[in-house]
Amino acid sequence: MKKALLQLHAAVFLWGFTGVLGRAISLDATLLVWYRLLITLVSLWVLFAVQNKISRIPARSVLLIGGIGLVQALHWVTFYGSIKLANVTIALTCLSTSALLSSLIEPLLLKQKFQTREIFLGFFALAGILVIYNSHLQFSWGIIVGLVSALLTVLVSVLNKKYINQYTPQQITLYQFTGGFTGLTLLLPLLLQLAPNGWQWPTAFDWVWLAVLSWLCTILTFFLYIRSLKHISAFTMNLTLTLEPLYGIALAFFLYQENKYLSNWFYLGFLLIALAVVLHMVMLLRPKRS
Template sequence: MNRQRAVFAIHIAAILFGLTGIFGELIQADAMVITAGRAGFAVLSLFAVMRYAGTSPLLGITRRNIGVLAMAGFMLAVHWVTFFLSVKISGVAVATLGFASFPAFITLCECIFFKEKISVAEWLILLLVTLGLVLVTPSFDFRDDATIGLAWAILSGLTFALFTLINRRAAARIPAQQVACWENLFVALMTLPFSFPAITQLGALDWLWLAMLGILCTALSHYLLVSSLMVLNARSAGIVIALEPVYAIFFAAVLFAQYPSARALLGGALMVGAIVWSGMRKAGKAPA
């Protein structure tokens, strides 16, 4: 893959990530059913890709790896369930902007759990993200559905940050497709028991949306991201992936006429800007 194709691939991945909330809105099912279906289709497609490539999901897997992957799968399951709850309650735009707080949670978790020092610039990034969340918040009354939805989205961001740290610290030596396959398998196993009988009552169109969510927005987007990172540096990839909320808000406006307020847009701009700045700083510190 050359640089031009890698740039195209990372943009497609960002668009697919942005479509996640759209499919969550389209599927007429609760968050648990959507999560179980998404994970199931992702496992099937990732397993097929590995078999086509001649690799085995069991290669290099140990008991310790299984425990770590199960823990990561639990965090991923909570992340998806809370995100789709937010989509159902408050809409795609608010859910995506609330989830976009996860880089700030990563920084805080690294400080709390791994005793890593937070620089002045990182404190400023956290402040910008917090200010963005305050502006995005429709009201500070938990009787307001939009505020409840934003709270679920922020919890989704926190659990995704924990999921990211588990992968970064403990599963870094396992091939990416293998990690994704096992984690999605654990998500499916954890959520399927809570999805019956509702999942058996889905219509044909809902199954189509679930398949697209699992195959395109999970398996394919993951493959495109990993492939592009073999050519692009972290700075370039991070800037593009930070556009995910922009794509999500655009699609929500076009498809569902969900238009965020000017205040929410300003808050989103602050958060996206802080995320891009954070990515650029980390890329600059990375070894050549």
């Protein structure tokens, strides 16, 4: 149990580190994600081939999982786009609303009843976002793109839960990354029209950070996460995952001194979001009445 908890915290910390790496890499968001997926995909196919873990699945499932992978890739593009338009702290603050967005979106897609308390907490978090937005208008586009990123990651989670729970995590990961890379490659000419610098080649330092992002923050975290799942409860898992933005923001404050660009209103808005997330987790912990 202790080892599994350490593995999970290591994975969450590395996920929080991805935002810092996104700022360190000089590439535009789309190309950053494209190179990340390229390195990750080649590495996974080679790794799974050596371990003889590549298994075929029906063509329809390949298309479905690949489509969800494209949504995941677009989540990454918008997440790093938010960092480029604002900073790591703003992007991760927006991402921290994903758990509450999930409680509002899941009932729509899975045809479940809405929970009044969760809707209330969703508006509570929205109030926090509005406080941050109105007090940091220079980051307005970063906040908007960051919220789109949070929405897309919720969509990936709900679609995975609804359609592909019959496959192993290895199959889902491999085919999602394949679909994400393929779909993003097809969209690349269009997305590069929106990029201010067009096509860019990574610098020497970019290649180093891309390797860290792909091998440590993507592949290693996947294996740590999967192994910890066998020994940790769902509540502990969800509670630990809420630490990802906190780890990332702490790193951004330490490495980039981003706190210098934030007013006291930011901390009020972040407190409202954090309070909503904590109350949401308490609600999940409380046993339901029969």
